[in-house]
Amino acid sequence: MLESYSMVERDGLLLYPEEIKERFLATGPLPFRDGTRASPEEIWEFMTDEGPRRFPYMFTSNPNSPQRLPYYVDLIGSIKLYYMIISRRFRVEKMRKLGKPLVLVQGGQPLEPYYAADALPLRPGDMTELACYYVAEGLDIRNKDWKKIDIREEGSRTVSMEACHQITTHAAIRNNVVPVDLVAPYTRVRCSDATFLVESHRDSSRKVDCFLVDYPTNYAPDKTWAVEYVAENIRQLIARIDAISGKTTTADDFRRQIGAYNRVRRLARETIEVWRAAPVPPASSVLVYRILALGKDCDGDPVAAEHVLTQLRDEVRERTAVPLKGGELAERPARIFKCGSCIAINFHALDRAGGALVSADDWWSDISTPDVEEEGDIFANYARTTLSAPYDLPTEDRAAWIVDQVRMSRAEGLIFGYQWGCNFQSAVARMVCDIVQKETDIPATTLSLDELGRGESTEQTQNRIAAFVEMLSYAA
Numbered sequence: 001m002l003e004s005y006s007m008v009e010r011d012g013l014l015l016y017p018e019e020i021k022e023r024f025l026a027t028g029p030l031p032f033r034d035g036t037r038a039s040p041e042e043i044w045e046f047m048t049d050e051g052p053r054r055f056p057y058m059f060t061s062n063p064n065s066p067q068r069l070p071y072y073v074d075l076i077g078s079i080k081l082y083y084m085i086i087s088r089r090f091r092v093e094k095m096r097k098l099g100k101p102l103v104l105v106q107g108g109q110p111l112e113p114y115y116a117a118d119a120l121p122l123r124p125g126d127m128t129e130l131a132c133y134y135v136a137e138g139l140d141i142r143n144k145d146w147k148k149i150d151i152r153e154e155g156s157r158t159v160s161m162e163a164c165h166q167i168t169t170h171a172a173i174r175n176n177v178v179p180v181d182l183v184a185p186y187t188r189v190r191c192s193d194a195t196f197l198v199e200s201h202r203d204s205s206r207k208v209d210c211f212l213v214d215y216p217t218n219y220a221p222d223k224t225w226a227v228e229y230v231a232e233n234i235r236q237l238i239a240r241i242d243a244i245s246g247k248t249t250t251a252d253d254f255r256r257q258i259g260a261y262n263r264v265r266r267l268a269r270e271t272i273e274v275w276r277a278a279p280v281p282p283a284s285s286v287l288v289y290r291i292l293a294l295g296k297d298c299d300g301d302p303v304a305a306e307h308v309l310t311q312l313r314d315e316v317r318e319r320t321a322v323p324l325k326g327g328e329l330a331e332r333p334a335r336i337f338k339c340g341s342c343i344a345i346n347f348h349a350l351d352r353a354g355g356a357l358v359s360a361d362d363w364w365s366d367i368s369t370p371d372v373e374e375e376g377d378i379f380a381n382y383a384r385t386t387l388s389a390p391y392d393l394p395t396e397d398r399a400a401w402i403v404d405q406v407r408m409s410r411a412e413g414l415i416f417g418y419q420w421g422c423n424f425q426s427a428v429a430r431m432v433c434d435i436v437q438k439e440t441d442i443p444a445t446t447l448s449l450d451e452l453g454r455g456e457s458t459e460q461t462q463n464r465i466a467a468f469v470e471m472l473s474y475a476a
């Protein structure tokens, strides 16, 4: 599909235009990890009727919503991508009934161990979305936000006012809004709050099983003890999940999952490499972000992720070969590299201001690392690869890697965003910006946000993004 089709705006919602239906139906069924499939007819019906009725906040046409669909369909594969995200609740519920444990993950780790043990891993943002499915069905974006703020304020009151707003998820677990079986994040250095938020469950009346996957900082390749230590932590994590499900996960189960994940990462890598090498970005910025998330986390299903990424990669190749730019983008957008954890700056506002996201450090860090070696001790191989992810190296090493990525993306500006309460990222943001600016001569700015999980970004944030892009455009 080479044209960009405009979405139809009706009653405050964005709806897919009928003219793309036939092309979409020709893309075939979407396979899932449990062996089932969703037919394209079923997906189309959900995305054009049931979905907008039940989850209007996902289909909102509100221009300030970072969560909304793009105004143009540039990539037809994006319909299945959004279907995976929006209909995830139903698969989570179905698989829980089959005894698969729901696990909260945090810390930016890859998810192979969780999928290998047949668990349902959700990050805080995804878990909060699951909570919203239970408490905000049928609501518009603003009323959904109020529901979310109610949960968050309860967490701030009982745990800490100073925690970052991923506390919403932990409060939703404490209050039984989401039926989580295990809280099991990594202690990767990027996240200042994961460890104490896990500890905070000790004094909760709703007793939830907790396990921290310990992760040494400042990894150097000659630290063999670190590889052995992380490998042992992963074995324990899998055993902990097995104790809940009653399943026995073998090293070969883990190996098979790593093989599947290697394929997913490869597809995401190929897609982003073609995207950033193109003369003009082929689609809306938000899809770079979504593709990175899919390549990193599989949106709950590695089998479906492989199918969707194959389609997206092929479409991106087609469009960039012409080349065609995304329908929502300016004629000559300013190319932006984004840094920071748990940051989805309003990418629609970025596009509107004349910018375009070309890559990011978080998520890309794990996608761009070499494949996990599938032969030999699979636990040690996995530990070695995850320990070498550039995002979690000492800050100067992380910055040196970002400099390379900025050059490869031909980025013209860098935005390092950090959320209120995120102590590690806020502490290193300026240092990374200074190093990148010195080494590449491109402008780099920090962006302090208080928008974790919010359905509408603030005018202040959008103005700062617009001012930065405007400055880049003058320079060009």
Ligand code: SF4
Pocket (backbone or CB within 6 Å): 106, 124, 164, 165, 166, 190, 191, 192, 193, 194, 341, 342, 419, 421, 422, 423, 425
């Ligand atoms: S915002 Fe920062 S502290 Fe909060 S979960 Fe994300 S990385 Fe951790």
